[in-house]
Amino acid sequence: MTNQPRLQAFPSLRERDYRILWTSMLPGTLAMQMNFFANGYLAFELTEAASSIGLISLGFGIPMIFLSLPAGVIADRYSKRMILLLSQAVTVAASLVMATLVLSGTVGVWQMAVISFFQGTAFVFQVPARQSLITRMVQPANMMNAIALNSAGFNACRVIGPPFAGWIIGLPWLDVKGAYILMSLLYVLVIPGLMKIPDLPDGARKGAKGWESFVQGISYIWGHPVLMVLLALSLAPIILGMPFQALMPVFAKKIFAVGPAGLGMLMMANGAGAIIGSIAIASMKSLKRPGMVQLTLGALFGATLAVFAFSSSFYFAIPMLVLVGASSAAYLALNSTLIMGRSEQRYHGRVMSVYMLIFSSMPLGNMVMSLFTDSFGVQAAVGTGGILLAAAVIAFGLSSRSYREI
Numbered sequence: 263m264t265n266q267p268r269l270q271a272f273p274s275l276r277e278r279d280y281r282i283l284w285t286s287m288l289p290g291t292l293a294m295q296m297n298f299f300a301n302g303y304l305a306f307e308l309t310e311a312a313s314s315i316g317l318i319s320l321g322f323g324i325p326m327i328f329l330s331l332p333a334g335v336i337a338d339r340y341s342k343r344m345i346l347l348l349s350q351a352v353t354v355a356a357s358l359v360m361a362t363l364v365l366s367g368t369v370g371v372w373q374m375a376v377i378s379f380f381q382g383t384a385f386v387f388q389v390p391a392r393q394s395l396i397t398r399m400v401q402p403a404n405m406m407n408a409i410a411l412n413s414a415g416f417n418a419c420r421v422i423g424p425p426f427a428g429w430i431i432g433l434p435w436l437d438v439k440g441a442y443i444l445m446s447l448l449y450v451l452v453i454p455g456l457m458k459i460p461d462l463p464d465g466a467r468k469g470a471k472g473w474e475s476f477v478q479g480i481s482y483i484w485g486h487p488v489l490m491v492l493l494a495l496s497l498a499p500i501i502l503g504m505p506f507q508a509l510m511p512v513f514a515k516k517i518f519a520v521g522p523a524g525l526g527m528l529m530m531a532n533g534a535g536a537i538i539g540s541i542a543i544a545s546m547k548s549l550k551r552p553g554m555v556q557l558t559l560g561a562l563f564g565a566t567l568a569v570f571a572f573s574s575s576f577y578f579a580i581p582m583l584v585l586v587g588a589s590s591a592a593y594l595a596l597n598s599t600l601i602m603g604r605s606e607q608r609y610h611g612r613v614m615s616v617y618m619l620i621f622s623s624m625p626l627g628n629m630v631m632s633l634f635t636d637s638f639g640v641q642a643a644v645g646t647g648g649i650l651l652a653a654a655v656i657a658f659g660l661s662s663r664s665y666r667e668i
Contacts, residue, residue: 286455293448295423316632321378323625428526535587553668564652571645
């Protein structure tokens with residue numbers, strides 16, 4: 263009896279294959295969020311330079327910049343289950359190498375950047391294969407619910423992962439070595455679930471080859487101004503706003519002086535806000551002026567980020583980060599919904615591949631923001647980014663008539 267409301271709320275979990283995929287990927291997602299936290303903490307401890315955090319983020323992001331489009335083509339042509347298994351094996355191997363280096367005391371920033379490169383390469387092949395599998399695992403009526411569950415699982419791991427990693431690092435008998443060992447074990451736990459998933463037919467489309475198909479998608483986007491604006495509005499927060507997350511270790515150590523446990527609380531506050539924002543957008547049936555709502559959310563994201571950046575109180579920063587997380591997640595969720603809603607179904611894959619390529623610029627934004635941090639201080643860098651973000655979103659959105667009419 264008690265399971266019936268849950269099944270009604272999450273109908274996609276009735277699908278056996280999707281349920282296995284979703285539950286099996288949770289340990290890996292949790293490990294990835296812990297890894298981002300632990301890498302930032304360890305890099306800053308080794309160097310005292312924010313640019314080292316940006317370098318490691320760049321190592322993870324380079325494969326996303328250059329391999330996103332080829333990974334999508336490969337996902338359409340080969341076994342998605344095998345792609346997931348091979349990429350997860352690479353992730354496990356890279357994590358074990360990292361744990362070994364940390365345990366032996368020989369780890370350096372350049373080694374961390376190289377390992378991040380291999381993990382980023384595995385990740386960029388995982389995403390399109392997993393998304394493509396989902397479309398074959400669930401009924402069309404349950405597709406939005408399956409996507410929402412993916413987002414909820416990701417944001418839940420964002421909330422749990424950083425403070426959990428910070429708590430482990432803060433334990434004298436475990437510290438950072440124990441954190442990397444645990445992450446390796448979590449990555450391994452993904453593989454048994456993936457092996458239970460059937461090797462579904464790829465259903466690859468015939469006709470135009472990969473590159474020709476992509477060119478057609480670019481022409482379609484170019485011919486629809488509202489899509490151009492929506493994609494541009496997805497780029498602004500990636501460059502000016504989201505890099506603040508990579509610099510949280512700097513805030514925790516130099517501004518608030520709270521250590522790894524406090525850093526985990528800051529990350530948890532941001533992640534909790536992201537869950538609130540995602541659920542808020544998902545629960546709305548319709549919006550009369552979604553474009554104006556998005557502009558408001560973008561301005562709120564930039565403004566709250568600036569207020570957080572220039573604050574000096576840890577206890578004031580916590581609620582501000584909840585607002586930052588809520589407004590940023592709601593902005594990005596609404597942006598992706600508008601992009602899908604304003605593009606034809608036969609172009610969805612190619613439009614979203616460009617959307618994902620835009621997100622691959624986040625490590626570049628992290629690197630630029632970390633360099634400004636080393637030159638001008640973390641508060642000036644992040645605070646200025648927030649102000650510019652609010653101004654850019656409002657100016658760009660209001661300058662497009664087609665966007666204002668959404």
